[in-house]
Amino acid sequence: MKKLIIAEKPSVARNIADALGIKGRKNGYMEGEKYVITWVFGHLLQLYDVKDYDETRKSWRMENFPFIPETFRYKIKSDPRNKNKVDEGAEKQIGIIKSLMERDDVEGVVSATDYDREGQIIADEIFLYTETSKQVERLLLNEWTKDEVLAGLQRLCPNSDLKPMQDAGFGRQLADWLIGINLTSVATVKYRNANHDQVLNIGRVLLPTLKIIYNRDKEIESFQKSKYYKLIAPFLTEEGEIIEALYMEKDSEKFEDQSYLETILDKMKGQKGLITEKEVERKKEYAPYLFNLSNLQGFITSKFKGWTSEKVLKTAQDLYEKKIITYPRTASSVLDESLKEKAAKVLQAVKRGMPYEEEIKFSDSKRIFDSKKVESHSAIIPTYVLPKNLTPDEQIVYEAVRNRFLAQFLPVSESEETRLVIRAEGAELPGTFTAKGKVQLVEGWKKAESVSTKEVMMPPLEKGALLQAGELAVKEVVRKPPKHHTEKTLLRVMETCGKSFEEEDSEEMMMAILSGFSIGTPATRAETIRKLKDVGYITTKGKSLLCTQLGRMMVETFPVKELFDLEYTGRLEKTLSDIEKNKFQQQDFLEMIKAFTAKSVEAIKGDKVFASKVSLPDSVEVLGMCPECGNPVIESEKAYGCSNWKNGCRYAIWKDDKFIESLGKKVSPEMVRLLLQNGRVGFHGLQSKKGNRFSAYLHYEKDPQKGFYSWKLEFID
Numbered sequence: 001m002k003k004l005i006i007a008e009k010p011s012v013a014r015n016i017a018d019a020l021g022i023k024g025r026k027n028g029y030m031e032g033e034k035y036v037i038t039w040v041f042g043h044l045l046q047l048y049d050v051k052d053y054d055e056t057r058k059s060w061r062m063e064n065f066p067f068i069p070e071t072f073r074y075k076i077k078s079d080p081r082n083k084n085k086v087d088e089g090a091e092k093q094i095g096i097i098k099s100l101m102e103r104d105d106v107e108g109v110v111s112a113t114d115y116d117r118e119g120q121i122i123a124d125e126i127f128l129y130t131e132t133s134k135q136v137e138r139l140l141l142n143e144w145t146k147d148e149v150l151a152g153l154q155r156l157c158p159n160s161d162l163k164p165m166q167d168a169g170f171g172r173q174l175a176d177w178l179i180g181i182n183l184t185s186v187a188t189v190k191y192r193n194a195n196h197d198q199v200l201n202i203g204r205v206l207l208p209t210l211k212i213i214y215n216r217d218k219e220i221e222s223f224q225k226s227k228y229y230k231l232i233a234p235f236l237t238e239e240g241e242i243i244e245a246l247y248m249e250k251d252s253e254k255f256e257d258q259s260y261l262e263t264i265l266d267k268m269k270g271q272k273g274l275i276t277e278k279e280v281e282r283k284k285e286y287a288p289y290l291f292n293l294s295n296l297q298g299f300i301t302s303k304f305k306g307w308t309s310e311k312v313l314k315t316a317q318d319l320y321e322k323k324i325i326t327y328p329r330t331a332s333s334v335l336d337e338s339l340k341e342k343a344a345k346v347l348q349a350v351k352r353g354m355p356y357e358e359e360i361k362f363s364d365s366k367r368i369f370d371s372k373k374v375e376s377h378s379a380i381i382p383t384y385v386l387p388k389n390l391t392p393d394e395q396i397v398y399e400a401v402r403n404r405f406l407a408q409f410l411p412v413s414e415s416e417e418t419r420l421v422i423r424a425e426g427a428e429l430p431g432t433f434t435a436k437g438k439v440q441l442v443e444g445w446k447k448a449e450s451v452s453t454k455e456v457m458m459p460p461l462e463k464g465a466l467l468q469a470g471e472l473a474v475k476e477v478v479r480k481p482p483k484h485h486t487e488k489t490l491l492r493v494m495e496t497c498g499k500s501f502e503e504e505d506s507e508e509m510m511m512a513i514l515s516g517f518s519i520g521t522p523a524t525r526a527e528t529i530r531k532l533k534d535v536g537y538i539t540t541k542g543k544s545l546l547c548t549q550l551g552r553m554m555v556e557t558f559p560v561k562e563l564f565d566l567e568y569t570g571r572l573e574k575t576l577s578d579i580e581k582n583k584f585q586q587q588d589f590l591e592m593i594k595a596f597t598a599k600s601v602e603a604i605k606g607d608k609v610f611a612s613k614v615s616l617p618d619s620v621e622v623l624g625m626c627p628e629c630g631n632p633v634i635e636s637e638k639a640y641g642c643s644n645w646k647n648g649c650r651y652a653i654w655k656d657d658k659f660i661e662s663l664g665k666k667v668s669p670e671m672v673r674l675l676l677q678n679g680r681v682g683f684h685g686l687q688s689k690k691g692n693r694f695s696a697y698l699h700y701e702k703d704p705q706k707g708f709y710s711w712k713l714e715f716i717d
Helices: 010-020 088-101 117-130 146-153 159-190 206-221 258-268 293-303 309-321 337-350 392-407 487-495 507-514 525-534 549-557 566-580 586-605 658-662 669-678
Strands: 002-007 029-031 035-039 045-047 074-076 082-086 106-112 135-138 226-236 242-248 272-285 413-425 432-442 466-469 473-479 538-541 544-547 632-635 639-642 652-654 681-687 693-702 709-715
Touching: 002 010, 002 088, 010 029, 010 035, 010 146, 010 309, 035 088, 045 117, 045 159, 074 088, 074 117, 082 088, 088 106, 088 117, 106 117, 117 159, 135 159, 159 566, 159 586, 206 487, 206 525, 206 544, 206 549, 206 566, 226 258, 226 432, 242 413, 258 473, 272 432, 293 309, 293 392, 293 487, 293 525, 309 392, 309 525, 337 392, 413 466, 487 525, 525 538, 544 549, 566 586, 632 669, 658 709, 669 681
Parallel strands: 002 035, 002 106, 106 135
Antiparallel strands: 029 035, 045 074, 226 242, 226 466, 226 473, 242 432, 272 413, 272 466, 413 432, 538 544, 632 639, 639 652, 681 693, 693 709
16 A cells, blocks of 8 residues: 655655655656655645635625625636636646545555645645545655655654644635735725726735835935034054044033034144053854844845845745755744754765864754744754755855854854043043954854954053044034835844844844744745735835835725734734644634624725825916825815815815914915925924014824824924
């Protein structure tokens, strides 16, 4: 009797066949004495479309939604080039798998798809669809090397043991179908005229990710330019060596008043400085943690041009299927403690020939091996299989993974940092001067990652030494706005659901990531970013990600606000993680999603503001765009208001505004234009109730609880 093994891809099936010594290939499968091996191509099945349940719902009509099936059903997936046709390749392979399952000499089935939610249901869909009665076992592997395949086949477990993972996988799939199908359909129909028949994609993970990018764009736009000053003071030793110091008061080198620093500069001309303190500290710098998928994607996309997170995932997946690295779709940055022996074997293989080979020593440090910080899959590392004939892209990703692995077993990087405190001699100053120097003593792991360290050499000076002040200079520093998100920074925010941590890659951050409270999963984030571009919600400028006008309109006026709430989305993702850990029931999760879907559909149907585009004659002067609905703001007899007032938008600034009049000013078209363009408008010569004159910026802000706009003052010094 034989067992039928179902792999996720033909390449993985070939890896299993190689391990078992099975040669040759038949029509859709391979066969040996004990095993028959076949494969899928990802999902061969898909959930029914709405029209498959009811032909009368074929066209998208508002009254057909919400649509929530009593029982969800599956069909062979559609041809990607023609949605009305069945994918012939999928149909053929399903037929082959079904016939192999029904063979009399096949006693059981082994699911050998990827060990994650998606991999679990790729095979489980087939078992439900074919209604097989034969025993199903699970092959759970983190890599496809020969040793692992053979060992894994000896420790098969019942597929039923993976029921929580199956529940989480199907729960995610059904939730995304319910939200995506219902809200996308209703939103597209509702706002069709405004968006020129464009499909408005609504998704559980798509929209909160858009909100992250929107928030950063708005932060940059509202950034108020400012500057500070610092006093740079070169001191000369008796030998003529220069030490650059900064003037500091209350542990800060930043000063708002330039003239104040210039008085300090004048006092120091021709003066000497006395070293009153000398601190020398030897500092250790540990190697960064091993890569999880998000960190690998961020590392590659920030370092190499032309890379996207999706491209990194695809390349890493190819390396995994070639048996060269371990499973890439992981959130963990350390290894399970059971992998110590395997890691030592890998280390022996991959360190050979490296210029720093002699410095590499195996260690079972908790920074590398800690089972408490592993969720399902360990961090990404190379396998003992050394690569041959890699493509240039594969070489980049493989070397990043290999070098990060080797870095763990090189010495800790050490440097010596010197800090001098210099007090002015002959001039009474409230502050002191601080100079710092750094010398790299042990390069250590930085050799593996080619990390260069900027050294600032410090002459051999001691406390009590006198130094001559050189040409001091006051330097102006302009505070810069935050930078637009890149794929690297966006992935980090998605991974931590917007939460920031004092130290990047800290243990606290690691445990937060593993809790499941995130936007999407390691496997889906790259696809989410790509989809945001494809549907027109974001665009790219170099490596920067920016909201489009459509994306901004979605965030600002789309009526289902929960979908933009990072906290809400994080809770949903954590619930799926809890289902996988058997801490929450799938049915309760789906009831919550069904209620949310029904409520959201009604909110869209009743909306009167979002995307109602108003066309105006060329003769009408447009002062700016309405912050409520994105339509033109124009002048009327009594106000400057939104042209979309017929559809319910009430944004208006009244010409006889009493508050503005109380300040001695009048609402004018130019004032409204500046306000809409910059989010504020500045005035000099405003008058208080007591008759005092002052300058201020005026903001016109909406009270989120009461729903109306009012003026806010920001005084100008």
